[in-house]
């Protein structure tokens with residue numbers, strides 16, 4: 362088991378041509394906390410996730426996981442350093458079963474070679490048994506065991522979100538990035554999701570950074586919140602502080 | 618008569634080995650190819666020339682053919698797999714055509730369009746089908762291990778594959794190299810079975826057949842590829858039409874249209890054929906029939 366990671370964002374800037382998606386952003390995510398990231402559409406939240414996971418390179422500034430720079434790392438390298446994520450528009454292995462989605466994501470735990478796979482050596486069998494156990498345990502913990510045979514792409518939206526989170530969890534992440542996990546959910550579903558995310562944090566030693574527009578979710582589960590507006594950092598603080606912050610209220614009311 | 622059908626079965630086995638290679642690339646990794654007959658040609662001529670010029674024993678020569686094919690694959694893979702867009706497909710098309718042109722235009726080595734004859738005939742039905750069975754077992758194992766699952770992840774959702782730590786460029790390269798190795802080996806076996814080679818054995822039509830057989834069988838199903846291959850590869854022989862080879866492309870075209878209309882995921886979809894699966898299917902079908910029957914009776918009553 363790994364332990365929860367810290368993330369520091371240092372003077373981070375990202376430009377797409379003339380668009381400044383992120384502008385000199387600096388903040389810290391502490392080990393083991395659930396950290397909320399909010400802000401109007403186009404504020405640069407998803408861009409931050411894409412920078413952390415190596416999909417984009419920063420124009421300027423630095424990102425550090427446990428003090429180690431993430432700049433220049435490829436996506437798969439970032440994943441292997443312990444960063445897992447979900448996507449704003451769900452990206453499951455749609456034609457595979459729920460079980461296969463998870464077992465595929467266990468590849469980080471497999472150190473056997475191509476030849477071990479061809480020959481089904483003791484090493485292959487041992488490691489395959491371990492990931493089968495890990496997958497089973499995770500599916501049971503998250504309450505997806507009964508759906509394991511279902512094709513992921515055929516599940517209802519809410520279940521797909523859970524599968525995507527479960528798939529991220531079997532990689533044994535130190536930092537979990539959730540991009541609008543409650544999008545498209547009704548009040549009852551968001552309530553369940555809040556509980557679910559909190560239970561993850563209780564069961565796994567992981568730092569969670571979550572983007573969402575559902576204030577009930579964010580306010581009820583986050584230890585701390587960072588607010589973006591037009592690519593810049595607008596405010597930072599506990600849920601209570603953010604709820605009473607003048608600038609935040611103005612940005613939200615102003616944008617509506 | 619018997620030897621005629623043994624011949625058909627042997628050639629079917631050889632082309633099935635190549636088709637299985639293409640299946641890994643096209644069906645399981647989702648990378649389209651329009652030129653894998655080119656890799657067969659490299660394997661075939663590589664093997665034949667290694668026998669004739671280097672005087673290597675046949676099975677060592679096949680290894681040369683396989684390596685040559687993999688080298689060509691590695692080159693186009695290195696150049697194009699990192700890029701977004703259709704560069705890779707275009708590169709496969711290019712390698713298919715260039716290989717054929719190259720063979721035609723250096724007659725002093727390859728015999729040109731008139732062909733390369735007098736290759737020692739060192740393969741037969743048993744050798745080919747033994748290799749085929751071994752290939753199927755190994756590919757099945759590959760697909761149920763880390764690297765094979767990585768290929769499927771790349772096909773399904775590349776960004777998600779990266780996000781769980783898969784080096785997608787490397788995975789695509791591995792898949793390409795496997796397909797090249799198998800096509801190269803099939804080419805070598807073809808050389809050692811026929812005893813002669815012509816560049817027109819490796820046309821673009823042949824490349825398309827390889828890819829289409831995979832798609833018709835169901836992209837992402839090893840058994841689908843095998844079933845489709847067993848039916849489609851020897852088809853002109855069953856039909857016994859003089860110009861069957863020419864009609865073959867028309868037939869493939871018609872089949873593709875039928876499949877696209879009625880079952881876009883191919884014969885097997887991405888499922889594997891299993892006896893228990895078949896039984897389950899039949900049971901479901903019969904119980905549905907029965908229910909329909911009862912419903913009909915109920916309506917009458």
Ligand SMILES: Nc1ncnc2c1ncn2[C@@H]1O[C@H](COP(=O)(O)OP(=O)(O)O)[C@@H](O)[C@H]1O
Nearest residue numbers: 377380381382401402403404405406407408409
């Ligand atoms: N790949 C891209 N190319 C060009 N512009 C982009 C790209 N990705 C994001 N942007 C722009 O960056 C800004 C921030 O987008 P995003 O991070 O998706 O916002 P959020 O997730 O906060 O809604 C937007 O103006 C968006 O159009």
Ligand SMILES: [Mg+2]
Nearest residue numbers: 406407408449
């Ligand atoms: Mg977003």
